[in-house]
Amino acid sequence: MARYSARVADDPAPTLDRLDWRLLEQLQRDGRVSVAELARRVNLGPTATADRIRRLTDLGVIAGFRADLDLERVGYTVVAFVRLAYPSGNYRALHAELERTQELLECHHVTGDDCFVLKVAARSMRHLEEIAGRLATLGSVTTSVVYSSPLVSRVITQPQP
Structure with a gap:
């Protein structure tokens, strides 16, 4: 036991x-x-x-199990990070956009000049432009396209004392 x-x-x-x-x-x-x-x-x-x-x-230590997709192999050839400087503290419009836009993979509320950093998967540069344009209706955006990802994720191990 x-x-x-x-x-x-x-x-x-x-x-x-x-x-x-x-x-x-x-x-x-x-x-x-x-x-x-x-x-x-x-x-x-x-x-x-x-x-x-x-x-x-x-206990919530294991948050879930999922399949990690190769985005390019499923048609999303462009990955980008979009920084959003949100002008107000009312985030309802942002949350609505997060709900309706499946290409928004991650959203992080951050410190600094920008309020949010979003990870976006797009089918093309034109598709990315459309997504960034919708986000720009919420505030000022800066987009950085990913060339490559030398480290996508890392296994977390037991901290050393």
Whole structure:
């Protein structure tokens, strides 16, 4: 029987042990790995492994599982970051645009001269121009097209003391 202290999903920093971190590292590398294979990789039984995954999900440490797409292979050949200087504190129009525009992949509220940084996937430069034009109705925009991405994402591992 696992000995975990009861914690809630809204705990900003649940306690993770070394085994939790090993599971998380493996899942970040391959989210489709079977529980049996994951258990083998971390030297734990399948039932205990499934229990830990469930616990990490319930705690909100594992936010979800998804497929990462190769955007170019699905027709989105242009990726860009759009910085938006939003003139007011009423973000309803921005949230509406985020809801209706599937090409807006990420949106981050940031410090500095710009209020938001958005990641955009477009089918062409003309398509990017249309999206940036709609965003420009909300405030001043600056667009940076991605040439390449030497680091797309990184596996987070256990912090060293």
